[in-house]
Amino acid sequence: MMRAPSPGFSRRHFLSLSAMAAGACCAAPAQSLAATSPKNPWIYHFKIGELEAWSISDGFMKIGQGLKLMYPEDERDAMATALKQHSEPLDHLPLYVNVLVIRKGKEIALFDAGFGAPASERRGWLAAGLKEIGIHPDQVTATFLSHAHSDHIAGFVTDGKPTFKNAALNVTPEEYHFWRSKNPDFSKTKRNPKAIPGMVRQAQKRLEILTPIKQLTPVGASLFDGAVTVENGFGHTAGHAIYRIRSGDDELLHMVDLAHHHLLMFQKPTWKIGWDNNLELAAQTRKRVFTQAAAAKTRVFGFHVPFPGLGRINPLGDGFRWVPERLVW
Template sequence: MLNRRQLLGASLASSALYATGSFVPAWAQNAPDLGTPALPATGFARMKVGDAEVISLLDGITRRPLVAEFVKNAPLAEVRALLASQNLPTDYIDVPYTPFLIVSGGKRTLVDTGLGEFGGPTTGKLLQQLRAAGFAPTDIDTVLISHFHGDHINGIRNKAGELVFANAKVMVPAAEYAFWMDDAQMNAAPAGMKGAFENVRRTFGNMPADRLQRFEADTEILPGIRSVAAYGHTPGHTLFELSSAGQKFFYVADLTNVPALFARNPDWAVTFDMDAEKARQTRRAVFQRITASNAMMGGFHYPFPGFGRMAPAGNGYAFQPSA
């Protein structure tokens, strides 16, 4: 089981956003009106990776006040100074949610699913973007999940409990499934974390056995797609590496929540990391791997369209969006 430090971190993560997408933390309930994030007119973008195509699909953007709890191990003044140095707002954070569609070998693999019908008015746009890109939900062959936070899994079912991608198998990390479906872990979790466990059970609990498939870390799970263990953000947090015709693309999920902060300072800990130290080690190892290969990458919470490369910068890394 997680130790007390990890459980407390997990409680913050779930209560702040990821349990169901509807809970509003106490520190946000009395926040000043910071405006509404603007969504782009076109919410999808395409990129070729060898013989494959990767399409980013913006599910939406939320705006949250920047408070001291967001970065757990750095003074708020230092966090704001780093944002200001990049000409970014210092009183709030805009958080995009961007699943990716991989079209390869005649198959269509959706990587993570957004908030679905369970988020606010500036989220839940995935199906709209999917159709705008020329695909229907029934066209999806596989739904590939990086981890079980609600903004990554809530799009699997609608509020009626129906599977949104009716023809797709759902593939999940075995380590992640083992943690969240463990009754002992759920019973030992703080009260603020119970909702996250319940949300996982709502999503996966009665899924037919022939529909749900668990995969191991660091294996080829689909032709040209390899799972990459990246534990720390959650116990089974997993990245995906696409290889096609000599080119590579890394989907880094929640390796960094805000690249302007946690890529520039990989040792900083976002409040949502369940095991902050393990997440820190993972960030540094993965960014070193990506920069060494100069591979294209995409991040779930990166500025839309989410494509770019990572380059060394000072004691950390700088995300360089693709043109």
């Protein structure tokens, strides 16, 4: 096992920030850093109590539909105004993909697995990130699938086999049975109907491969020697899980896909994204979780907020504000 880096970016990652100043944007490691250095850092090390933790970026994309993905439609002008006030782009929505890895002694847990191979300029960087921090796939002892969308499940399968063969795949019963059912219910989504059959086929194909190692873990289940608790994040998908991670007096709430944008879905939790399976339930869940996190001043990790995905949720009027954590290196 490679010696763990000190908290924050490694020196090589820190030096690579100079590329950002030159206007570089989101290039990815096609191979290891020894062969090609990414133009932006993509690994961040931190601690949760005694737990070692890393945020590994699996990619970055610009979603060209922009506000056409957001609902209600009659509030898109207000959304555009909010974006303008914060100098945010109007022609796309940025989408970050942050994978959380934690280690406790010899036990290693992975929360979702990104897009998987092959790596490209925009996505699929997780495997290179794990290699960079000295973790081989066979060393991973627990994996958590929050939900079966491609950017979360695809990396769990490589060449038709489970990527992390020595790790049980923890998934809620609601999520697993939804996708394995004959006719999953998409009556409350705003997704393009033409895209749904292909999405279902891909999810079912991957879950078929992963079924032998799956472990159904209901809301409230405690795993990873009591460090991880599965919580209810339902709405984005039928059994969308979020995770509370504790070590000593420290706590991290992994909100996964409760927010796909660092401004819009905080400022007004009732602003919804069409990718949600049940838009109204997703909004209710988001408001409930954000209210609790803001009141408790809980440290939060997000799958789709700007890398490395760490921050806190503060109250702001009738809504909230995402406050990124100051980085330490």
